[in-house]
Amino acid sequence: MAIAPVLPIEHRATADCLGFPLAEPLTALRTQPAADVSAMDGYALRAADLPGPWRVIGESAAGRPFAGVVGPGEAARISTGALVPAGADMVLIQEDAAREGDRLTLTGTPPEPPHRHIRPAGMDFRRGDMLMAPGTRIGPAQIALALTAGHAHLPVRRQLHLAVIDGGDELAAPGANLADHQLPASNSAMLAALAAQPAVRITRTGPVPDRLEALQAAFDAARDADVIVTSGGASVGDHDLVRPALAELGAELAFWRVAIKPGKPLLVARRGAQVILGLPGNPAAAFVTGFLFLLPLIRAALGAADAMPRPIPAALSESMPAGGSRMEFLRAVWDAGTVSLDGLQDSGALSSLARANALVVRPAHAPEAPAGQFVPVYLL
């Protein structure tokens, strides 16, 4: 992941930060709650005055506190979230009280301990508390926490610009009438969907024909992207033009080919700060390498603490045949801790990819694994 571009930090409106990793540590700018508040609707009074009765002298509502002091024998009507008035140290819930005019009597059981229905100042966090570490992914709860802690804006990396290019003479636009030598382009839409998130701005180009100048022009048009991802043309055939096109553009090849199945002809290159991922054209190979390489690259560039996908153990529902010379990522269905391999693992097959919700990892040269054995699984 050392190859990931480092995106600059900016301050973004907190409500618009969904999915962005936090770029700097976040400390609380305020204490929550700022003062003691009631957790229930009822009456604020003094525990020492139990068992009552009391005289109701005013009201503390959420956002409209009671200005006076609750003295001996007195009570204030109070609502959930309202400040506990000065003098009071107990909230009697209204179900345990009866009120007639300003006279309040105890009908049920008083709270035990007496402060049970009072949320003390700082119960959630205090000003200066460290709330979130850099790299934390901002989800719905993190948005609410940051806002409550007084942060209208958050430090995050700027949006990553991803350019996705479809290439190949056999590819046609969606919906076109097709001859047998043609098929609808689907990889760039699939990869764009895989990468889609608010922190990523995606542009798509193609299908680009198998001509060096056409591919170079597509790369050139995407020169401002942080990451370019192509699919197809990464292998060894006469029409596999990604490497030659990159060489012409002066991009530096970081590596080409990895010992995984599907996904062998994966290519990674750099052009200045830009990273180019050349994924294989076979759709399942494009998906698997997108999941294993593109998504971690995006997460690392955005500064996520957990850039790499994490496998979980799951039990095989049936035996798994011995593996070959490459590490494999097998399409499977995971259900409640058990995983079933799909019978169709050809890297050109999309039907099994669409059925799968998991990838089972089979190491190179793995012996046959019996049913019930735990294997590492990536949930999709």
Ligand SMILES: Nc1nc2c(c(=O)[nH]1)N[C@H]1C(S)=C(S)[C@@H](COP(=O)(O)OP(=O)(O)OC[C@H]3O[C@@H](n4cnc5c(N)ncnc54)[C@H](O)[C@@H]3O)O[C@H]1N2
């Ligand atoms: N002699 C060898 N042949 C091949 C090798 C090898 O090592 N030696 N590797 C094989 C492996 S493994 C893979 S994976 C493929 C990948 O090749 P490419 O990345 O060059 O992909 P293409 O040949 O361009 O296309 C493969 C396949 O995928 C379809 N495709 C391509 N792009 C799209 C798209 N955008 N949308 C939908 N489908 C797409 C394309 O039509 C082909 O059917 O190479 C093996 N060959």
Ligand code: MOO
């Ligand atoms: O490595 Mo390729 O993706 O299997 O057909």
